[in-house]
Amino acid sequence: MENTIIKTPKKTLWLRALCIVIALAILAAIPAVLTPILMPKYLTVSKEGSLTEEYYSAVAETNHDVLFVGDCEIFESFVPAILWEEYGISAYLRGGAQQLVWHSYYLLEDALRYETPKAVVFNVYALKYGEPQKEAYNRMALDGMEWSSVKAEAIRASMTEEEDFLTYLFPFFRYHSRWSELTTEDFTYAWKDKPAVSDSGYLMQTGVVPADTQADYTPEQLIDYTLPATAMAYLDRMRALCAEKGIELILVKAPTNFWRYHWYDEWDAQITDYAAEHGLAYYNLIPKAYEMGLDMATDTYDGGAHLNVYGAEKLTRYFGEILAKDHAIPDRRGESDIASVWQRRVEAYYDRKTAMESRE
Amino acid sequence: MTLTSFPFLLFAAVTVLLYYLVPKRGQWIVLLTASVLFYAAAGGWYLPFILVTVLTTFFLARIIERRAKADEDYITTHKADMDKDARKAYKAAGKKKRFRILTAGLILNFGILAVLKYTGFTLSIVNDILGLFTASTLTVPSLILPLGISFYTFRSTGYLIDVYRGKAKAATNLGKYALFISFFPAVMQGPICRYNDLADQFDTPHRAEWDNLSAGLLRVLWGFFKKLVVADTLMGAVKTIVGTPEDFGGMYVLLLIILYSAVIYGDFTGGIDITIGLSRMLGLRLTENFNRPFSSRSTAEYWNRWHITMGSWFTDYVFYPLSICSSMQKLTKWSRAHLGKAVGMRFPVYLATLVTWFLTGLWHGASWNFIVWGVLNGVIILISRECEPLYKRFRERFPRLTSSAFYGGFMCVRTFFLMGAVRILDCYRDVPVTFKAFASMFYDFSHWGDLLDGSVMDKLGITLPVWILVGLATLLIFFVSRSGKDTPVADRLSNRPVLWTLAALGLAVTVMIFGSYGIGFDAGDFIYGQY
Numbered sequence: 001m002e003n004t005i006i007k008t009p010k011k012t013l014w015l016r017a018l019c020i021v022i023a024l025a026i027l028a029a030i031p032a033v034l035t036p037i038l039m040p041k042y043l044t045v046s047k048e049g050s051l052t053e054e055y056y057s058a059v060a061e062t063n064h065d066v067l068f069v070g071d072c073e074i075f076e077s078f079v080p081a082i083l084w085e086e087y088g089i090s091a092y093l094r095g096g097a098q099q100l101v102w103h104s105y106y107l108l109e110d111a112l113r114y115e116t117p118k119a120v121v122f123n124v125y126a127l128k129y130g131e132p133q134k135e136a137y138n139r140m141a142l143d144g145m146e147w148s149s150v151k152a153e154a155i156r157a158s159m160t161e162e163e164d165f166l167t168y169l170f171p172f173f174r175y176h177s178r179w180s181e182l183t184t185e186d187f188t189y190a191w192k193d194k195p196a197v198s199d200s201g202y203l204m205q206t207g208v209v210p211a212d213t214q215a216d217y218t219p220e221q222l223i224d225y226t227l228p229a230t231a232m233a234y235l236d237r238m239r240a241l242c243a244e245k246g247i248e249l250i251l252v253k254a255p256t257n258f259w260r261y262h263w264y265d266e267w268d269a270q271i272t273d274y275a276a277e278h279g280l281a282y283y284n285l286i287p288k289a290y291e292m293g294l295d296m297a298t299d300t301y302d303g304g305a306h307l308n309v310y311g312a313e314k315l316t317r318y319f320g321e322i323l324a325k326d327h328a329i330p331d332r333r334g335e336s337d338i339a340s341v342w343q344r345r346v347e348a349y350y351d352r353k354t355a356m357e358s359r360e
Numbered sequence: 361m362t363l364t365s366f367p368f369l370l371f372a373a374v375t376v377l378l379y380y381l382v383p384k385r386g387q388w389i390v391l392l393t394a395s396v397l398f399y400a401a402a403g404g405w406y407l408p409f410i411l412v413t414v415l416t417t418f419f420l421a422r423i424i425e426r427r428a429k430a431d432e433d434y435i436t437t438h439k440a441d442m443d444k445d446a447r448k449a450y451k452a453a454g455k456k457k458r459f460r461i462l463t464a465g466l467i468l469n470f471g472i473l474a475v476l477k478y479t480g481f482t483l484s485i486v487n488d489i490l491g492l493f494t495a496s497t498l499t500v501p502s503l504i505l506p507l508g509i510s511f512y513t514f515r516s517t518g519y520l521i522d523v524y525r526g527k528a529k530a531a532t533n534l535g536k537y538a539l540f541i542s543f544f545p546a547v548m549q550g551p552i553c554r555y556n557d558l559a560d561q562f563d564t565p566h567r568a569e570w571d572n573l574s575a576g577l578l579r580v581l582w583g584f585f586k587k588l589v590v591a592d593t594l595m596g597a598v599k600t601i602v603g604t605p606e607d608f609g610g611m612y613v614l615l616l617i618i619l620y621s622a623v624i625y626g627d628f629t630g631g632i633d634i635t636i637g638l639s640r641m642l643g644l645r646l647t648e649n650f651n652r653p654f655s656s657r658s659t660a661e662y663w664n665r666w667h668i669t670m671g672s673w674f675t676d677y678v679f680y681p682l683s684i685c686s687s688m689q690k691l692t693k694w695s696r697a698h699l700g701k702a703v704g705m706r707f708p709v710y711l712a713t714l715v716t717w718f719l720t721g722l723w724h725g726a727s728w729n730f731i732v733w734g735v736l737n738g739v740i741i742l743i744s745r746e747c748e749p750l751y752k753r754f755r756e757r758f759p760r761l762t763s764s765a766f767y768g769g770f771m772c773v774r775t776f777f778l779m780g781a782v783r784i785l786d787c788y789r790d791v792p793v794t795f796k797a798f799a800s801m802f803y804d805f806s807h808w809g810d811l812l813d814g815s816v817m818d819k820l821g822i823t824l825p826v827w828i829l830v831g832l833a834t835l836l837i838f839f840v841s842r843s844g845k846d847t848p849v850a851d852r853l854s855n856r857p858v859l860w861t862l863a864a865l866g867l868a869v870t871v872m873i874f875g876s877y878g879i880g881f882d883a884g885d886f887i888y889g890q891y
Contacts, residue, residue, distance in 0.1 A: 012857070016570060019861035030869055135879055162879055166366065176873050180825040 031172035036190040038175040039143070043185055046140065047197040048097035051075060053144030054196050055094055055111065062341040063115040065329050066091040068201070069104040069238075070123030073254035076306045078121075080200035081349035082316040084342045087324045088331030093201025098137040100129050101234040106154030108238060110145055112245060119248045119327055122238060124271050124282075125263060130228020132160045143171060199349040204309050206356040211296035211304030217259030225266035232274070239278055248327060251275055255285040255294055255315060258305040283322065285315070292318035309353060361401050363548070363634045364587055364877065371398065372545075376641050384565030391539055391562075391642070398544035399507060406506035409476070413469050414538045417516040418531060420465040421523040424458045425530035462524045466517055473513045476503050481726035508547040510723055514673050516541050519555040521677055528555050536562045545635040549628070551649040551669040558644070566643030574854035574864075579637025581867040582840075582850070583630040588875030589833050591626030594619050595876075597820040602787045608819075609800030611807040615816070616797075617780035620787050622834060625654065628667070637850075652841050657771035659740050662779055670723075674716050682712040714738045724786075729794065733785040740778065829874055 042049030066089055068074045074095030083089040094107045108120060132138065138158045145151040155168045167174035178186075197203065242249040251271060257263050268284055275282035285292070292314050296304050299311025307315060323329045332338045361368045375394040379387050400407055431454035435447055442450065480500050487497040519540070522528035531537035540558055541547075566572075601608040601616045608616075632649045639646045649668050656662035663671050682688060688708045696704030714735060721734020755762040781798060788794040810816040817823060822830075840849050853860040 016857045019857045023861045023865045026865055027868055027872075030872065034873065164366075164878075167878065172872070173878055177876070177878065179873055180823050180829075 031170055035170075035172045035175070037182065037186050038178050039171055040139075040175065040178070041185050041189050041194060042140070043189070043194060043197060046097070046136075047203060048072070048075065049140035050144065050194065050197045051096050051201060051203065052094070052107065052141055054198055055092060055201065056114075056146055057196075058092055058200060059111070059114045062090060062338050063117075064090045064092040065118045065332070066121060066323060067108065067111055067117045067119075068093040068095060068121045068123070069099075069108050070095050070121075071099045071104075071126045072097055072306060073123045073125050073256060074099075074121075075198065075201055075203045076205060077123075077254045077256070077312050077315055078319065079202050079309070079312050079316040079349070081202070081342075081346045082313050083320045083323070084333075085346055086317055087320040087329070088333035089320060089323055089329050090332055090338055090342065091200065093198075095123075095201060096137070096141045098129075098133060099126060099141050100133065100137075100158070101126050101231045101238075102157045103138075103141040103154065105234045105238050105241070106150055106157065107141070107145070109241060110148065110150045110154070112241070113148065113150065116245055117247060118329055119250055119323065120238075120242055121250045121252050121323075122235075124251050124253050124267075125261070127227045127231045127235060127271070128267065130230040132158055135160050135163055138163065139174070142168065196348075199352060200345055202312070202349075204349075204352055204356060205301040205306070206309050206353065206360050207301040208298055208308060208310075209301055209303050210298065211258075211300055213296065219259050219262035219264070222264070225264055225270075227267055227270050235274070239280070249280055250323075250327065251280055251282040252319070253282075253284045253286060254307075255289040255292065256300070256304065256306060257286045258303075261305055281327070283319070285319070288318065309356075361398065363545075363631055364584060372638055375544075376638075379566075379642055380568040384567075387566060388536055388539055388562045391543065392535055395539060395542040395544040395547065399542055399547065402507040403504070405504055409472060409506040409509065410512060410542055412472065413512060413516050414534075414541050416465055416468055417520045417541075418534055418537045420461055421520050421530040422532075424461050424520075424524050427454065427458055427461070428526065458524060462520060465520050469513050469517055469520075473509055476505055476509060478722075478726045479503055508549070511550050511552055512541050512547060514552045514670075514723075515555075518552070518673055518677055522555060528559075531555070531559065543639075545638045546646060549631050549635070550667075551632060551635070551647050552673050553647055553669065557647055561644045564643075569643065571851075571854050572643050573641050574860055575848070575850040576637045576640030576642075578850040578853060578860065578864055578867070579640060579848075580634050581637075581864055581871065583633030583635075583637060584871045584875065585833070585867050586626040586630030586633065586837060588630075588871050588877055589626075590830055590837070591623045591630060592876035593826060593830055593874075594623050594626075594822075597822050598623055598787060600820050605788065605793055605797050609797060609807065610804035611801075611811060613784070613797045613801045616784055616787060617777060620783060621654070621776065621780045622830070624783065624786075626837075654776055655772055655841075656775045656779075657768065658775060659737070659744050659778060662775055663737070663741070670720070674720055678719055679712055679716040682715060683708065688712065710742055713742055717741075727789060728791050729785040729789050732791050733782060736782050736785075740782070833870075833874075 040046070040049060066083070068078055068091065072095065075093050078091070078093055080089075080091040080093060083091045092111075094104070094111055096103065096107075099107070104122060104126065111117075138155075138160065142151065142155055142158060145154065151168075152165075155165055159165065164173075239249050241247075251274075253263055253268070253271070263284075263286060271282055272284075274280070289296075294307075294311055294314055296311075299307055299314065301308035324331065333342075361371065371394070375390065378394075379390045382390055396407075399410060431451065435442065435450060439447075480503070483498050483500045487500070490497055519528060519531075523530050531540070536559065539562055540553070540555055543553075543558070546553060598616060598620050601612050601619075629650050636646045636648070647669055649670075651665040651668065653662055653666035656665050688711070691711070692704065692708045695707040698704075699707060717734045717738030718731060719734070720737070721730045721732070724730040724733070761767055784798065785791065785794045788797060810819060814824075817827065843849060849863075853863050
């Protein structure tokens with residue numbers, strides 16, 4: 001077969017080239033324009049999704065002496081505003097919903113790009129997980145991170161099998177399916193700063209749903225109580241990172257011990273041994289619940305799994321004293337620059353508390 | 361690597377680029393390499409199977425052709441020494457030998473297909489029968505099913521038969537023949553190309569031409585649109601209805617007929633659009649597999665418009681040979697003598713039709729639902745054929761009505777629902793459940809209220825905006841297919857750069873935003889890719 005070669009007029013060639021260039025430009029622009037609209041805003045539903053990104057505006061205002069990292073037992077248990085008010089401690093919580101140990105590690109590494117705290121408090125409960133769990137939690141922990149090599153590593157370490165790095169690079173390809181569920185909130189905050197949902201990383205809950213103390217819940221028996229090696233390896237990395245930067249790593253277990261989120265003695269023994277071996281402070285606060293005045297009839301919003309604001313304030317007062325006395329975290333209330341920032345934050349905290357209580 | 365996945369897009373783009381960058385005589389090598397890589401990516405263990413098919417059909421076809429030529433040469437050389445009968449006898453003897461070679465090739469290749477695809481099904485039937493007499497059962501082995509085995513087996517055996525019949529020349533280049541069998545855009549779900557249609561195209565050097573690239577790309581985007589915006593979006597609703605038939609009877613079965621018709625149309629024609637479009641970008645023209653099937657006015661017409669290459673394969677290699685084979689001729693004679701002219705004439709044709717449709721069903725899958733689906737199609741076609749005199753009389757009596765657009769539309773809708781009703785066997789994959797669900801349309805009216813109060817949307821998990829989207833997409837497909845009756849729209853637009861750009865951009869953006877892809881969508885595999 002012979003190909004007949006017909007020369008295309010130059011004008012047509014130019015027109016085709018122009019059309020292709022314009023089309024490619026529009027095609028590239030579409031995700032850029034639509035992504036801010038399609039990205040979940042996490043303002044009314046799954047507020048935890050906003051926590052990661054809120055850190056950057058906070059650290060731009062002032063540095064922190066204590067960074068808390070971990071899962072929901074962090075962002076629902078410790079109140080930085082109380083730490084400031086009672087002990088003059090400038091603290092921030094980098095916690096998130098089911099924030100696994102590698103999330104925490106990379107969020108810490110990310111934070112250390114901006115500031116070097118005196119202490120890092122890590123809640124150990126998430127060490128029970130050795131593998132990525134759910135895509136939704138990955139997105140909530142990672143989407144809000146500012147782009148850097150740390151974020152790229154965090155994504156690679158966290159992805160479930162179904163996930164694709166490309167969708168983190170171009171979130172449009174993950175969230176395009178939200179087109180049919182967009183609300184006015186998505187348009188309002190597409191290019192506008194969102195209101196903060198947290199107070200220095202603390203996500204307030206004012207509801208009260210008492211724990212059923214009469215019920216005889218038996219936690220599930222496990223075949224193997226060894227904490228996963230992957231998780232412990234990240235704890236090692238966190239320890240090394242802190243040591244390298246001259247930061248004290250403090251391990252903590254929040255005082256809640258709900259039957260579904262049970263902290264086994266076997267796990268506790270492993271962490272106790274680990275802390276002793278590496279010279280770290282470890283506070284299992286479960287046995288201290290009574291001492292700090294926690295009452296699970298009034299201090300939990302979900303039947304005992306997590307603390308509400310009243311429980312969190314009690315815990316924070318108790319733990320703040322430990323930080324101040326045993327770890328020499330300085331009182332900065334006399335430093336006017338930091339104090340003015342914290343004055344605003346404390347006021348915002350109480351405003352939110354009043355507003356939420358009035359809605360309950 | 362499905363045809364709509366990102367890795368495939370990247371793979372296809374690199375292949376097209378390399379194809380036009382290498383020297384022209386090496387283009388087929390790029391395609392063969394891409395095809396082997398594509399196939400290996402699906403599963404390394406699949407490669408030996410397709411290789412056996414390639415080698416056996418290639419060499420057997422060469423032997424058949426060489427022997428035919430040798431026989432011809434012998435007769436030409438010894439023409440003077442042989443009388444007519446001797447020549448005839450020599451020819452017949454040669455043909456018989458060639459037939460044996462052909463038969464060996466067919467048995468081997470259909471044998472592989474049969475063992476890999478139908479062993480489990482056959483053993484389960486044996487176990488059912490054994491279960492009537494004994495408690496012991498045979499173990500059903502778990503065998504691998506190479507990607508596109510049904511399609512490449514048909515392509516290769518069709519070629520072997522064509523060479524035997526003298527309709528195709530035996531391939532001389534093993535690599536190019538391997539490419540014909542394994543050509544990556546078509547290996548998964550067809551079309552079932554004929555060797556004669558494709559072989560020359562692999563020999564021809566191809567320049568990167570705007571017409572091919574633009575029309576091809578537009579066709580690919582159109583395929584993505586059909587698959588991701590229509591088929592995969594509705595697949596969730598189909599799965600919901602089929603998942604719990606006890607909860608979704610009556611109206612929902614009617615809805616299933618409509619929804620699954622849209623799903624299978626978008627899925628299969630979309631996949632073929634991607635295949636044909638990508639081939640076109642490479643300068644290759646593949647046989648069309650669809651011709652506006654839902655505009656068919658009868659089942660026979662429908663099967664001339666739907667999965668055309670499969671239909672023509674069965675017609676050429678099963679129905680016709682079966683209809684004219686000596687056993688069938690004897691049966692014709694016998695039935696005419698014993699059953700009368702009217703029945704005697706029909707009997708062999710009916711038998712050939714039913715056997716062909718039985719095999720068509722079996723080809724689609726190793727389960728009873730496909731067999732019943734195939735036989736039902738055959739039965740419907742035969743009933744339609746029997747009713748033809750009635751239709752004719754009706755047309756003669758009401759010429760104005762039957763030539764009106766309304767009547768034409770009615771015929772199309774009737775055929776659509778008839779074929780759709782049979783097609784739900786493919787959804788439930790269980791014959792009694794399918795018949796029960798179908799029957800529920802006529803006695804269970806409890807779900808019609810869901811349409812009025814809108815709860816149908818919640819129950820099927822499809823929101824109003826999605827219904828509107830799919831409705832608009834369906835309308836667009838309808839108008840595009842109507843306007844592309846004579847010249848495909850992609851070809852017409854490629855001559856108008858501005859319009860082409862708008863169309864391509866529109867499709868790309870629509871697919872990007874509204875397409876069902878990524879996390880949360882698991883309906884990605886092509887339905888026909890499983891056959």
